[in-house]
Amino acid sequence: MTSPDERKETYPDMSADDGTLVRCPNCGENAAPRARFCENCGTPLGATNGDPSVPSEVTLEGAPLVVDPDPASGESRAQRSCAACGGVIAPDGYCSDCGTPGQSERDHFEERPAGWVAGVCDRGVRHARNEDAMALAASSNFAALVVCDGVSSAPDSDIASLAASRAARDVLVAYGPEGTSPVEGATSRRIAGWTDAMVAASRAAGQAVRGVAEQLAATNGKDAADDPPSCTFVAAVVDDDLIVAGWVGDSRVYWLPDSGQAEQLSVDDSWAQEMIAAGVPRAQAETSPQAHAITRWLGPDAPDTDARCAATVPSEPGWLLVCSDGLWNYCSDAHEMSDLVRRFATSGDPQTASAALVRWANAQGGRDNITAALARVAPSVPEQR
Numbered sequence: 001m002t003s004p005d006e007r008k009e010t011y012p013d014m015s016a017d018d019g020t021l022v023r024c025p026n027c028g029e030n031a032a033p034r035a036r037f038c039e040n041c042g043t044p045l046g047a048t049n050g051d052p053s054v055p056s057e058v059t060l061e062g063a064p065l066v067v068d069p070d071p072a073s074g075e076s077r078a079q080r081s082c083a084a085c086g087g088v089i090a091p092d093g094y095c096s097d098c099g100t101p102g103q104s105e106r107d108h109f110e111e112r113p114a115g116w117v118a119g120v121c122d123r124g125v126r127h128a129r130n131e132d133a134m135a136l137a138a139s140s141n142f143a144a145l146v147v148c149d150g151v152s153s154a155p156d157s158d159i160a161s162l163a164a165s166r167a168a169r170d171v172l173v174a175y176g177p178e179g180t181s182p183v184e185g186a187t188s189r190r191i192a193g194w195t196d197a198m199v200a201a202s203r204a205a206g207q208a209v210r211g212v213a214e215q216l217a218a219t220n221g222k223d224a225a226d227d228p229p230s231c232t233f234v235a236a237v238v239d240d241d242l243i244v245a246g247w248v249g250d251s252r253v254y255w256l257p258d259s260g261q262a263e264q265l266s267v268d269d270s271w272a273q274e275m276i277a278a279g280v281p282r283a284q285a286e287t288s289p290q291a292h293a294i295t296r297w298l299g300p301d302a303p304d305t306d307a308r309c310a311a312t313v314p315s316e317p318g319w320l321l322v323c324s325d326g327l328w329n330y331c332s333d334a335h336e337m338s339d340l341v342r343r344f345a346t347s348g349d350p351q352t353a354s355a356a357l358v359r360w361a362n363a364q365g366g367r368d369n370i371t372a373a374l375a376r377v378a379p380s381v382p383e384q385r
Contacts (some may be wrong), residue, residue, distance in 0.1 A: 119373030125366025198246030206305035230299030247309030
């Protein structure tokens with residue numbers, strides 16, 4: 001998330017044995033949890049394992065629910081693409097087509113838990129590191145898409161956003177059809193159930209951020225409330241014929257039907273949105289110096305971490321987009337966003353479209369980290385997923 005006093009913070013020295021951070025033996029730079037290579041010098045950091053508490057695939061009756069593992073482990077199911085030419089990054093870390101070194105797994109990662117659900121999270125052009133994070137899960141008729149945008153003015157928000165997104169995803173999966181507490185019943189009952197689930201997910205995400213703050217504070221010998229990490233939260237679930245969105249902050253959810261009215265399901269918790277509500281034109285409010293000042297966030301100093309929610313029952317096929325402001329900064333209006341997604345989604349492939357959206361945002365300047373996660377929703381023909 002863009003901030004006027006953005007600064008790069010160094011990572012604290014923490015052991016990898018507890019699943020946190022690891023120091024590079026060559027240059028001394030600290031790396032993200034379970035990273036395979038040092039982002040500073042490229043030195044291999046040794047074999048790593050994903051979080052054992054989050055299985056990559058759970059075998060169930062019918063189609064399996066797939067949960068993509070921690071991107072920092074390098075185990076994402078989607079192939080990493082070359083930022084220079086769009087080719088595939090080979091196991092040696094270089095593009096197999098043009099030879100350009102690939103970005104670190106934390107700077108650029110992709111997830112594709114199902115053929116109809118995929119996302120791309122990218123550092124962008126101007127930021128020193130990627131403080132966005134996403135976590136996706138999907139089966140044949142259910143998907144959970146979570147995006148968290150770390151606040152750049154707060155240190156170590158990249159760690160917090162990743163922890164928050166994974167914690168929220170796991171809560172939403174538990175409420176899914178194959179979860180331990182599935183939301184069931186008529187549409188009105190499921191809307192109420194998923195609203196409760198979204199609030200639980202945002203609270204879990206908030207708790208994860210607080211846990212990161214406490215851990216880092218203990219390592220650095222500081223108070224957890226002293227300049228703590230923080231992030232936004234946005235999530236959407238597709239539960240058969242129902243979409244429910246939840247948010248804290250200014251990351252967004254758009255529903256973009258193929259021929260119907262495009263709509264932004266989320267409502268930003270920001271200074272700009274308050275100005276728009278007061279009658280200031282959107283273009284003026286969103287380009288003002290205070291536009292990205294958020295009024296709600298996740299963190300130890302957050303006054304309210306309960307997600308606000310909205311729901312829709314699609315009547316036609318379309319695209320569900322969950323994104324950070326690094327994308328919508330350049331295309332805020334829902335109708336314009338719909339045109340943009342259709343432009344890049346002619347193949348119907350969400351991974352191709354997500355990657356194209358990220359490349360487009362980088363071509364506009366890439367001022368912020370960029371995350372775009374898409375689900376192709378086709379309520380009338382679910383067998384096409």
